[in-house]
Amino acid sequence: MADKSIIDQHGRTYAPLDNAFVQNLDGYFEALRREAPVCYSPDNDLWLVSRYEDIMTVLKDPLTYSSAHSIAPFDAVPAQVESILSEGLPRTRMLMGEEPERHRLLRPAVRSAFSTRRVASMERSIAELAGELVDSFVDAGGADIISQFAYPLPMTVITDLLGVPRADRAKVKAGHDHTIAALFSGPIPLDQRLHAAHGSVEYQRYLLSLINDRRTAPRDDFVTDLVNATDGNGDRLDDAELVWLMFLMISGGHETTSSMIGTTLWLLLNDQAQYQKVLAQPDQIAPALEEMLRHTNPLLTLRRTTTRQVELAGVSIPAQAHLGLLHGSGNLDERIYSEPSRFDISRTTVGRPHLSFGHGIHFCVGAHLARLEGKVALEVLLNRLPRLRLGSNSKPTFQPHPLFHSLTRLEVAWDAERAR
Secondary structure, eight states, X not given: OOOTHHHHHHTTOOOTTOHXXXXXXXXXXXXXXXXXXXXXXXXXXXXXXXXXXXXXXXXXXTTXXXXXXXXXXXXXXXXXXXXXXTTSOOXXXXXXXXXXXXXXXXXXXXXXXXXXXXXXXXXXXXXXXXXXXXXXXXXXXXXXXXXXXITHHHHHHHHHHHTOOGGGHHHHHHHHHHHHXXXXXXXXXHHHHHHHHHHHHHHHHHHHHXXXXXXXXXXXXXXXXXXXXXXXXXXXXXXXXXXXXXXXXXXXXXXXXXXXXXXXXXXXXXXXXXXXXXXXXXXXXHHHHHHXXXXXXXXXXXXXXXXXXXXXXXXXXXXXXXXXXXXXXXXXXXXXXXXXXXXXXXXXXTTSOOSTTOOGGGSOTTHHHXXXXXXXHHHHHHHHSTTXXXXXXXXXXXXXXXXXXXXXXXXXXXXXXXXX
């Protein structure tokens, strides 16, 4: 059981940018659930919500718990950085931060990109792309599966879906990372954040150029769908809404999926009994992915803001307070799941689904695509790489990050002479 000193050491401060904190995240979550399930973290002005039922209470009531600031910057953006960012497009709430009425108008346009028809038609191309990535390193007998496979696969899939030229993928990746660093980096050197802000503005201009291209030359892609989308009054989305929606789709479409692929493989290779079960029964890949999402949520937290004074788990919270929903902690709640820290692909969660894709009106629209990518990715790896195992330098390290919970590297090895 986690020691209360974990909370004492951090003063109930949620510190995802602290390396030691991130490596012991589950222990901190357990201590919070036991000692302070709803508590105020003064250093980041967040009311932390760590138990499953309390998180669900919030997610089920979007009127009381507004999502208007759900992806706000982790800290105050320096004035010099804001000055540079002002040269770009105004930051809108994007889809995740829209209030229920506006959200209902925008969501169909976004959902069209992830329609059952479109996603199903992508399975073959995803498998081909995964095969090409394996071809690039299969003869080496070892690889960092994160940088060489788990990251480029979802990045290429989502940019293909959006209609971004593959030749521009590196530019898009750099622009995305600049935007994350400028807005969500926390305390990094100012010169780095200023550089990131310039890169973010250039990225916004690039995305706007794609939008303007689709206005003059429509295609069968997501950007065209967004350009043509209208709200209940027949009005189209403006430039800022379009650009920031694209940013959100690219970010959500590759960061968490990459983590899902890499972390699922790591958990399986750490447990030979379950790994052999998946090898013998490929239909167990899907349950393995779901259990990974419960066990090690790729997304650390999303925010909500109270629209009135509320009481949650017996704690009084004022109006306009910012809540940090710790989905990963809710997924490990011992009140909901038996032996929650154990990775078990045979676990049944009927009636108690994991929180990793959210719930209600903000349930992740890309969940179906993410699950398909994860399934195909693991099928290709397990079929192509015989006697797949952890490499000699495979100690996992999770990257300190304000938004995402992902492995920095995962060294694996296989018998190259038997590889296909």
